[in-house]
Amino acid sequence: MRIAAINLRALPEQRDLIDQAATLLDKHRSDFMLEAACERAQSVLLDQVxxxxxxxxxxxxxxxxxxxxxPNPGLERLMAIKAPWDTSAR
Structure with a gap:
């Protein structure tokens, strides 16, 4: 059960962007925002080790x-494969 409130203000276009992404993941806006904020917070903290x-x-x-x-033969094989979206000659 969540008991701590976090309030913030956003521009309508920011809210709409967040809502669009949350909908794609079948999540509520607050769940999506809390998950994204926690992931970013963990990343910042891990960078400070x-x-x-x-x-x-x-x-x-x-x-x-x-x-x-x-030497890493597996990595060399992987890097030798041309990406399907790469139209430039190697």
């Missing part, structure tokens, strides 16, 4: 980030 390493562990971490990626 902080961790600390000792100097030697940090250097190893940096070396791993700077190292070239290992």
């Amino acid at each position: 902080y961790f600390q390493l000792e100097e030697d562990a940090y250097q190893q971490f940096i070396e791993l980030l700077d190292a070239p990626p290992a």
